[in-house]
Amino acid sequence: MRNVNKDNITEVFMGYLSEDTDPRLREVMSSMVRHLHAFAREVNLTHEEWNIGIQFLERAGEISDEERHEFVLLSDVLGLSSLVDMLNNRPEGTSSSVLGPFHITGSPPLAVGGDMRRDYTETVLLVEGVVKDPDGNPIPGATLDIWQTAPNGMYSSQDPDQDTYSFHGLQTVGEDGRYAFTTVKPIEYTVPADGPVGDILRACGRHPWRPSHLHFIAEAEGFRPLVTEVFAEDDPYLDEDTVFGVREDLVMRYEDKPAGTFPESGFALSGNVPDAYLRVEFDLTLVPA
Template sequence: MKNVSMDTITQAFLDYCGEETDPRTLFLLTKMVEHAHAFAKETQLTHEEWMRGLKFLFDAGQISDNERNEFVLLSDVTGMSSLVDMIGSQHDGTSSSVLGPFHSVGAPELPVGGDLKQDNEGATVVVEGVVRGVDGALVEGAKIELWQTAENGLYYSQDAKQEDFNLCCSMVTGTDGRYAVTTVKPAPYKVPDDGPVGELFRATGRTPWRPSHLHFIVQADGYRSLVTEVFANGDPYLDRDAVFGVREDLIMDYVRHDDLDALPDGLAIEQNATIPWYKVDFDFVLAPENS
């Protein structure tokens, strides 16, 4: 097209796409470019503003590596990750939430009731519940992955003093659908703010803090995979999570106990539990695979 104008450039781009373009890809590209071009025209975007945006993306690429992905963080803090999660959670099961950048594949498997606390500092916390379907049926053989920060607010991949896979595990439910693990309370923490995303926080007066939470992935044959987080009731950042991950059904309560006789049966930590200890009861509800 020789005479491209503000009115024709969007269609010009679309006309350049070949007939062999995958229909879904073409649909997504069409909507993305239509919205992007409309944004530029509506805001009368200046060349300097656009170049600043491109530099922001360049800087995000420069700071990213195998341990840190600034683009994932950008998706999180702009609400896009949570919006995609919510679009995919329009069912009767437990809500999904953001995966985050610190999930590590290959965490060691613990038996139900296993001890994840080990020698980590902090009060003993027992987290247990069941996995069931939306019909109430208990799910045997569900694989659960759990990972969290230590008491200092750092994941093991951020902290050279922690061993690999510290406070990370996988677990498989038995016939009763139950999972149980002993651990410590995770701490609130700041998302990385020493890069481009930090500039965005400071430019908009936002907090980079996240409320304390446990990460979970729950998978079982015949059910949709669930990627989610469970948050502590009463956390000071619960209503201003930097990545918009909190959902009403993902809030847990730490219930204090001062009696070791009240510990659930079958815990590997029974002999080393401290007082006070805390109990969390949280069940996961999985939606059918094709829902």
């Protein structure tokens, strides 16, 4: 069109889409561009602001690599990642939550009752529960990929003092669907704020903190994979997770267990925990595929 103007450009764009365009692509592109144009019109976006946006994207691209995913972080802090999780969630199962950038593949097997704490001397945390279907039946053979921060608030990939698979484990549950492991409390931490996304957080007066959490990917044949996180009820950032990951059904509670009550069998640490410890019980419900 030679007479493109600010009011018809969105329709001109739609007219450029060929008849053969995949219907879903057409739907997504149309909605995206309608909203992009509506945004620019609504705020009367200036050239200077447009330029700031372009420079932001170029800077985010510059620092992105295999280890650093600044565009994922952008999506996280704008709430898009969590919104996509929630849009695709099934209410009859445990809520999903953001995967985050610290998952690694190839975690070592962690037997039911196994220990992830290794040499750390903090109070033992015993985590257990059942992987079940929406009717409450256990799911035998389900696998749990588990990861969390060390007591310094860092994941192994961020911390030269931890080996690759520190606080990472892959557990396969038995016939009773029960999972269990010992560890230490995960710690709240900040998302990487030294890049352009950090600049956004600062400009908006937002902090970069996430409440402490345990990560799980639960999988079982015939069920939808569940990527989720479980958050501590008493965490100071529970109501202000900078990536919007907390859901009401993902809040766990630490029970204080007195000295001398650690289970006498069934755990790698049985017989070696004379002191008081913490316990969390949290079931994970998977939805049939």
